[in-house]
Amino acid sequence: MNPGDRVRVERGGVENEGVLMPSTTADHLVVKLPGGYNVGVDRDEAAVELLERDVHDVDGSGEDGDSTIEFDDDLPTVSLISTGGTIASTVDYRTGAVTAQFDAEDVLRAVPDLAGRANYRGRVVANILSENMTPAVWQDLATAVHEEIEAGADGVVVMHGTDTMQYTASALAFMLDTPVPVVFTGSQRSADRPSSDNVMNAVCAVEAAKSDRADVLVCMHASSSDDACALHHATRVRKNHTSRRDAFETVGAEPVGRVDYEREEVTFRRDGPARGETELGLAPDLETGVELVKFTPGMDPAALSYLDDAAGVVIEGTGLGHVATDWIDRIEELVDQGTVVTMTSQCLEGRVCDRVYDTGRDLLEAGVVEAGDTLPETATAKLMWALANRSDPTAAMRESLAGELQARSVPWV
Incomplete structure (x- = not known):
C-alpha cells in the first residue's frame, strides 16, 4: 500500500474507510475519512484491506x-x-x-x-x-x-x-x-x-x-x-x-x-x-538589522538601548505618529548615528502626519521619516529592502514602491 490508496481499516471492531495519507509511518496508518477528519490506527492491531490504488495520482519526489x-x-x-x-x-x-x-x-x-x-x-x-x-x-x-x-x-x-x-x-x-x-x-x-x-x-x-x-x-x-x-x-x-x-x-x-x-x-x-x-x-538583498518597536504609554526610553547597532527602526506610534516627549532625544541620537527611523501608526486606518502637533514637528526635526499609511509590518520589510538596495533609503520610505503607500487614505473604488 502507498499514500493515495483507498483502504478499509478494521481495529477493535471499528471499521474505517478512506485514503491513506502521506503522514503514515512504520507504526501508524493515517487515513483521511470522507468527512474530512484523519484517523490514526496502530498497524500491529489493524486489519487493512486495499480497495483502490492511486486514488490521488501524484508522481514521486525528484x-x-x-x-x-x-x-x-x-x-x-x-x-x-x-x-x-x-x-x-x-x-x-x-x-x-x-x-x-x-x-x-x-x-x-x-x-x-x-x-x-x-x-x-x-x-x-x-x-x-x-x-x-x-x-x-x-x-x-x-x-x-x-x-x-x-x-x-x-x-x-x-x-x-x-x-x-x-x-x-x-x-x-x-x-x-x-x-x-x-x-x-x-x-x-x-x-x-x-x-x-x-x-x-x-x-x-x-x-x-x-x-x-x-x-x-x-x-x-x-x-x-x-x-x-x-x-x-x-x-x-x-x-x-x-x-x-x-x-x-x-x-x-x-x-x-x-x-x-x-x-x-x-x-x-x-x-x-x-x-x-x-x-x-x-533584488533579494536585505538589511536584517531592522527592528519594529511599538510605543506604549509610560515606556522608558532606556528600553531603546538595544537599538544602538540597528540599521533601521520602524516605530508604531500613536494616532498621527506620536511617541512620548522623552523619547525624542533618544530617537535623535539614533538618527545621528546613522539609523533610519521610520514612523508608522498603531491605527489600522489613516496615515501618519507629524505636522499637526508639537510632538510630531519635534520628531521630524529629530530626523524621523514619515511612512504615510504604510502598514507597520510592511514598513519593516520595506526598510530592510530599501537599506540594502537604495542609495537613499529615507527617500524610498516616502515613496510607494510596491503599492504599499496610498496617495490618499480613503477606500479605493
Whole structure:
C-alpha cells in the first residue's frame, strides 16, 4: 500500500474507510475519512484491506525537493511552492498537535480538487510553521519564485502559514518584479477538520495564478462561507483575526479582486500590471538589522538601548505618529548615528502626519521619516529592502514602491 490508496481499516471492531495519507509511518496508518477528519490506527492491531490504488495520482519526489506530475499541453503550468504552515500540515498522533509535515506534492494528494486545473511543479523551500519564518527564508523564497518563473511557470502559488504571511508577501513584493501572478495562500484550520478552509483557498489561489494579473497577491476566504476568496495586494493586507476563516483584510481599501469558487471566475476591482507587462527581476538583498518597536504609554526610553547597532527602526506610534516627549532625544541620537527611523501608526486606518502637533514637528526635526499609511509590518520589510538596495533609503520610505503607500487614505473604488 502507498499514500493515495483507498483502504478499509478494521481495529477493535471499528471499521474505517478512506485514503491513506502521506503522514503514515512504520507504526501508524493515517487515513483521511470522507468527512474530512484523519484517523490514526496502530498497524500491529489493524486489519487493512486495499480497495483502490492511486486514488490521488501524484508522481514521486525528484531531487532537491522538486516534484512534477504528468503534464497536459493544453493547461497552464502553476508552480506550487511550500513553506509549511497549516495549509500543508497534519496531526502528529503522538502529541495531538498540528505540525508542518507535508511537502508540495502531499498537498496535491490532500487537495484532489486541484487536479485538472493546471500542470503543477512542486517545490519545497521550507517546512516550518510561520512563527519560525525569517528574512533568510524570504530571500530563499524570492529566489525560488524567480527560478520557477524563469523556467516557464505561468503562475506561482506560495503555501504559507497565516500568522506571518503578510510580512513574507510584502517582502516578496519589494524583492521581485514579476510578469506572472504570484499568489500566497494558507489555511486557518488544518486539513483534518471539517471546517478547514484549505481546499477552497488552494483552488482559488490556483485560479488567481492563472489570471492575467501579474502581481504579488494574498488569496484567502472573503467571508466565513465557502463561496469566494478575496485577493489582497501583498503590501496592503493584514491578518486581523486569530481564527476566522476570513481573517485577512485589505487595510484602507477594498480587496483588489475576488475569486468565485463555484464559478471558478476571477475578477479585479482595479487596474494593475498585466501578465507579461513587467520584465522578470530579482533584488533579494536585505538589511536584517531592522527592528519594529511599538510605543506604549509610560515606556522608558532606556528600553531603546538595544537599538544602538540597528540599521533601521520602524516605530508604531500613536494616532498621527506620536511617541512620548522623552523619547525624542533618544530617537535623535539614533538618527545621528546613522539609523533610519521610520514612523508608522498603531491605527489600522489613516496615515501618519507629524505636522499637526508639537510632538510630531519635534520628531521630524529629530530626523524621523514619515511612512504615510504604510502598514507597520510592511514598513519593516520595506526598510530592510530599501537599506540594502537604495542609495537613499529615507527617500524610498516616502515613496510607494510596491503599492504599499496610498496617495490618499480613503477606500479605493
